[in-house]
Amino acid sequence: MTTSTLRSSNYTALQPLADTEFNFFRQWLFQNSGITLNDSKKSLVSGRLSKRIAKLGLGSFSAYLKIIRSGDKEEAQVLLNILTTNETYFFREHKHFEFMQSVILPDLKQAGKVSVWSAAASTGEEAYTVALIMADAFGLHGPWSVTGTDINTEVLSIGQRAIYPIEASVKIPESYRKKYCLKGKGKDQGLFRICGELRKQVNFTQHNLMQPYAGTERFNLVFLRNVLIYFDLEEKKEILRHVMNSMTPGGWLLVGHSESITGYSERIKQYQPGCYRLIS
Missing domain, CATH: 1.10.155.10 (Chemotaxis receptor methyltransferase CheR, N-terminal domain)
Structure with missing residues (x-):
């Protein structure tokens, strides 16, 4: 046989x-x-x-x-x-990061420590994209941190390791790659890793967006992108309440380019499509 x-x-x-x-x-x-x-x-x-x-x-x-x-x-x-595994990549919807660099970070220069939340972090590319920009703006050891959360423990473990296929690095500007990315050799050929000093500024933890954020930290900037599309209206509003309660006064909130939360709460005001600010 x-x-x-x-x-x-x-x-x-x-x-x-x-x-x-x-x-x-x-x-x-x-x-x-x-x-x-x-x-x-x-x-x-x-x-x-x-x-x-x-x-x-x-x-x-x-x-x-x-x-x-x-x-x-x-x-x-x-x-x-x-x-709950979804697509993500470095510098996804790059206009958000341009807005972050040109408008949000100058606004936060006097904030002391700047805390950023990647609220649907998946495998970590968004959180590390933010970290690359923060390191460039405030210094690698500056007063800033990035928290990445997701309900999915498997993707979080990938984010914690910070090892990705070399093809994923093409979305990262060359200046950042040279400073903060380590190219694999030998058995690790075809891979790259975010450098250790940058990884120390990024923390990953499991969190269900339908629940209040359990940490004591309050965030100056929250990325809540391309996740609300998976929820019904009432669940979207509940998630937004939890997120707003975890933000600093005047904090910034970014959602996906195809998403809108206008009219969901009087506590936020739209600055431009996909970009909102907490006003109360």
Whole structure:
């Protein structure tokens, strides 16, 4: 018997994800994160869960569903990680960073310590983009810090390591690459890492945006970009309340270019599209 024949005889293809199973997983995600998945996300959920089911040696989506229903906390975090991984890259929506350099940082020059929050940090590219700009403006050891948070523990661990494919560095201006990025050699060829001194200024921690921020720090600038699109209106407003309560008076808030929070609260005022300021 050939290897291919043996594999095919032991392999049972998964039955398609049933609507009832999909509804369970999206309701579970909403209850645990506040994120809403519409019907168009069914194939994405199916694809991501199929890989996990295969790794566990399970034969069906219903078998995996039973594990989640059993209250397995470790697997619940794995599922949360699977369903909340999103695209990010260095200097994404670069106009925000131009605005940060030309308007926000000059405004914060007299603030003493400047604290920045990357509220949906994913694998850390946004947080380190901010850190590169802060180091250039205030010095590598200046009175500033960046906090990156995400509900997904797997992506946070990537951010903490700060090791990325070399292809990701093309978005970083050359002057920053030379100062703050270390190119891998030998077994690390094809990778680069953010330098240790810059990494010390960036902290990553798990946080659910549907909950109040647990830290005592108050932020002068918050990046809340390309995340509100995954929430319904009431959840968006609740997240915004939590974020505003974690900001300093007059603090700045940036959302994605395709997002708008105008009219969500009287406590913020739009400065320009995607850029807001806390006024009370």
